[in-house]
Amino acid sequence: MDERSALRRLAAALPAAGDDAAVVDGLVVTTDMLHESTDFPSGTTRYTAGWRAVGASLSDVAAMGADATAAVAAYAAPTLDESELDAFLDGAIDVCEAVDARYVGGDLDTTGEFTVATTALGETDAPVLRSGANVGDxxxxxxxxxxxxxxxxxxxxxxxxxxxxxxxxxxxxxxxxxxxxxxxxxxxxxxxxxxxxxxxxxxxxxxxxxxxxxxxxxxxxxxxxxxxxxxxxxxxxxxxxxxxxxxxxxxxxxxxxxxxxxxxxxxxxxxxxxxxxxxxxxxxxxxxxx
Amino acid sequence: MDERSALRRLAAALPAAGDDAAVVDGLVVTTDMLHESTDFPSGTTRYTAGWRAVGASLSDVAAMGADATAAVAAYAAPTLDESELDAFLDGAIDVCEAVDARYVGGDLDTTGEFTVATTALGETDAPVLRSGANVGDxxxxxxxxxxxxxxxxxxxxxxxxxxxxxxxxxxxxxxxxxxxxxxxxxxxxxxxxxxxxxxxxxxxxxxxxxxxxxxxxxxxxxxxxxxxxxxxxxxxxxxxxxxxxxxxxxxxxxxxxxxxxxxxxxxxxxxxxxxxxxxxxxxxxxxxxx
Missing domain, CATH: 3.90.650.10 (PurM-like C-terminal domain)
Structure with a gap:
């Protein structure tokens, strides 16, 4: 099963999901996991990784036409190096500030491969779905x-x-x-x-x-x-x-x-x-x- | 730097974090990342993993005295096996139902080690912090x-x-x-x-x-x-x-x-x-x- 089939399966099981983000009572929530081997080429700084990982989830909020309010990140790496973590947090905080959202914390963990899971929150009274395009638009x-x-x-x-x-x-x-x-x-x-x-x-x-x-x-x-x-x-x-x-x-x-x-x-x-x-x-x- | 030092560092940088969960305008948010090698002993089913991973984040919401509203999970494994993913989703959905919250979707990815990142949301007008204990209580x-x-x-x-x-x-x-x-x-x-x-x-x-x-x-x-x-x-x-x-x-x-x-x-x-x-x-x- 490739990721697209798996995502379709997940969307089918969960009525609130399946678009760029889920919407529950006006609250928009979306989560992504990124890995060094597939998402951060050699040369990517931890500052850029923090910016980009959190930014990817903020982009999913944006895609719903929603205002972004907050984001969190779970950070895992083979070792918890202080300067790398600081750089990552700076990037995460800066990309949130760039869209007037707040970076409100996260989780830390050690694992074999640098891995980041980000979640962004937003709010909207009228989410824009993927399903509303009309012939003639x-x-x-x-x-x-x-x-x-x-x-x-x-x-x-x-x-x-x-x-x-x-x-x-x-x-x-x-x-x-x-x-x-x-x-x-x-x-x-x-x-x-x-x-x-x-x-x-x-x-x-x-x-x-x-x-x-x-x-x-x-x-x-x-x-x-x-x-x-x-x-x-x-x-x-x-x-x-x-x-x-x-x-x-x-x-x-x-x-x-x-x-x-x-x-x-x-x-x-x-x-x-x-x-x-x-x-x-x-x-x-x-x-x-x- | 061990995880406690790193978490203290993260808490110091971020006023909204540092407790079991962050609270932003009454919205409670918390995220955790779990890995097979450290969190899921041999014999743990994917159903149990889904239940426990999402449950851990719901517990952080509970620890704030907040009502849990929704949860998401990012799931990564060496291969995306259909029955394993179904079992994981069943566990995630069931633990949400057990606390009257909604499981609203997630992300999927392949990686070397089975890894789950969960985020739970809640709401409270008066979060209970770690800092309010009084002598005599x-x-x-x-x-x-x-x-x-x-x-x-x-x-x-x-x-x-x-x-x-x-x-x-x-x-x-x-x-x-x-x-x-x-x-x-x-x-x-x-x-x-x-x-x-x-x-x-x-x-x-x-x-x-x-x-x-x-x-x-x-x-x-x-x-x-x-x-x-x-x-x-x-x-x-x-x-x-x-x-x-x-x-x-x-x-x-x-x-x-x-x-x-x-x-x-x-x-x-x-x-x-x-x-x-x-x-x-x-x-x-x-x-x-x-």
Whole structure:
């Protein structure tokens, strides 16, 4: 059973789960576990790890259109080194402050592999689910895609300063709150744009027709991309960018943009069925978290 | 740096943490990470693991005198086996139902060692901290101690059915809520009675004089204890029993008992300084989570 099958199983068993976060009486809660071998390339500082791990959960709160209130983290490492723990806590606290949430503590443990489990909390009276997209809506993304793909190339190239900078993304909490009154469906792009579109399509029982030329590509991608196919893969299938992917009525785009402090780009339309880019079927491939 | 030093460091950095759980605007949140090598002896079923891991976080909510509302878990294992995951989820859901909370989902991941991170949420207008004990109060425990020590002996003896039964404790959420109006200080006994008394003493700047004869010992202890010293160690230093240890004015004990559905036993008095059992200093030893 791969993780997606297991997550579907978990979602089926639990009516409150299955979206980016669970919502119980207006309280939003989401949890993630990250491991050194799969989530923190060699060169990732503990400050960046704290920022990114807590940020990933804050992004799930943002994807519900909810305001983030607090986060906790459980930290496990082969040894509890004081300076590493301090750096991790600084990163966790700073990313919470960046979205006006509070880091309120956690748990510590020793284990064979550096592992972090983060939980973020939020609140909303009207969560934006993945299931509300309507044919005729447009589909948009915040910010630019490919930032994490570029970071991974930077780490591979030994440019760990650049890798760390790119790895510390800004969770789109304010954007999610601002989009909530306008968006019909929303999720974050943690599995990559292609997979996110497929997940929204499945949840909303619709299709998408998007244009590659319209996709906003992060500047750093051009520093590492080989050819155009590579550039496209970096922006659409590597994922872990934690931007928001949402649908909204075309006439709501201007109002939404006015409420946002980051770019909102229309990349295509919600259609009857099928997920296509420039008229061709877009494969459901991306980052399967393992 | 051992875990207690690290936790103190974390508590010092974060005003909202440092008790059994953090409290933010009436919302209680607590997180724990457990690992197969340190927390789940050979023979522990995944059902029991789900029950116990989520139960440990619910116990931290109970220790604040708060009502538990919801829990999530992040589950990581070398392979995502369907029947193991189902059993884990059943245990997680059942322990939540046992305390009228909701299990609302989680995260899945593969990693080298079976690892679970759980987060529980609760709510309270008046959390009971560790720091409110007054000289002249009495100190009490709920239920009986040594249950987990007996479970570990059962697992060691290959009696895994018994071990699993004993490992699935009932989180004292209803007891915590019932004690909250009476208790001046409270925590759970997850580090063992001896260490819990030292932690309450430090937080409240008081001492304790307790009587070993008064300590309620779980029936199963007598099936595994060697001599009286062993019996005492099983009940006071092994820990992980998840009972509540609390202080309250002596004249409040009867009222508290009436509100509880489990036994509440007075084991001693809050005094000026020093933690003593039968007049002798009680060593600050117990389970240091690693």
């Amino acid at each position: 447009v589909v948009c993304v915040t910010g630019a895609l490919g930032r994490t793909a570029a970071a991974l190339r930077a780490f591979d190239a030994g440019e760990s300063g650049r890798g760390n900078d790119l790895f510390r993304f800004a969770p789109r909490v304010a954007s999610g709150v601002a989009l909530a009154p306008h968006a019909t469906a929303m999720m974050d792009s943690s599995d990559g744009l292609a997979r996110s579109l497929h997940q929204l399509a499945e949840a909303s029982d619709v299709g998408f027709e998007v244009s590659w030329d319209a996709v906003p590509v992060h500047d750093a991608v051009d520093d590492y991309a080989g050819d155009d196919a590579d550039r496209r893969a970096m922006a659409t299938t590597v994922g872990e960018d934690f931007e928001l992917v949402c649908t909204l009525p075309a006439d709501a785009v201007d109002g939404a943009r006015d409420a946002l402090s980051v770019p909102l780009t229309v990349i295509g339309d919600v259609v009857d069925g099928g997920v296509r880019m420039d008229g061709e079927l877009l494969a459901d491939e991306g980052y399967t978290h393992e | 009495v100190v009490c425990v709920t239920g009986a101690l040594g249950r987990t020590a007996a479970a570990l002996r059962a697992f060691d003896a290959g009696e895994s059915g018994r071990g699993n039964d004993l490992f699935r404790f009932a989180p004292r959420v209803a007891s915590g809520v019932a004690l909250a109006p009476h208790a001046t200080a409270m925590m759970d006994s997850s580090d063992g009675l001896a260490r819990s008394l030292h932690q309450l003493a430090e937080a409240s700047d008081v001492g304790f004089e307790v009587s070993w004869d008064a300590v309620p010992v779980h029936d199963a202890v007598d099936d595994y204890a060697g001599d009286d010293a062993d019996r005492r160690a099983m009940a006071t230093t092994v820990g992980e029993d998840f009972e509540l240890v609390c202080t309250l004015p002596a004249d409040a004990v009867d009222g508290a008992r009436d509100a509880l559905s489990v036994p509440l036993t007075v084991i001693g008095d809050v005094v000026d300084g020093g933690v003593r059992m039968d007049g002798e200093l009680l060593a600050d030893e117990g389970y240091t989570h690693e």
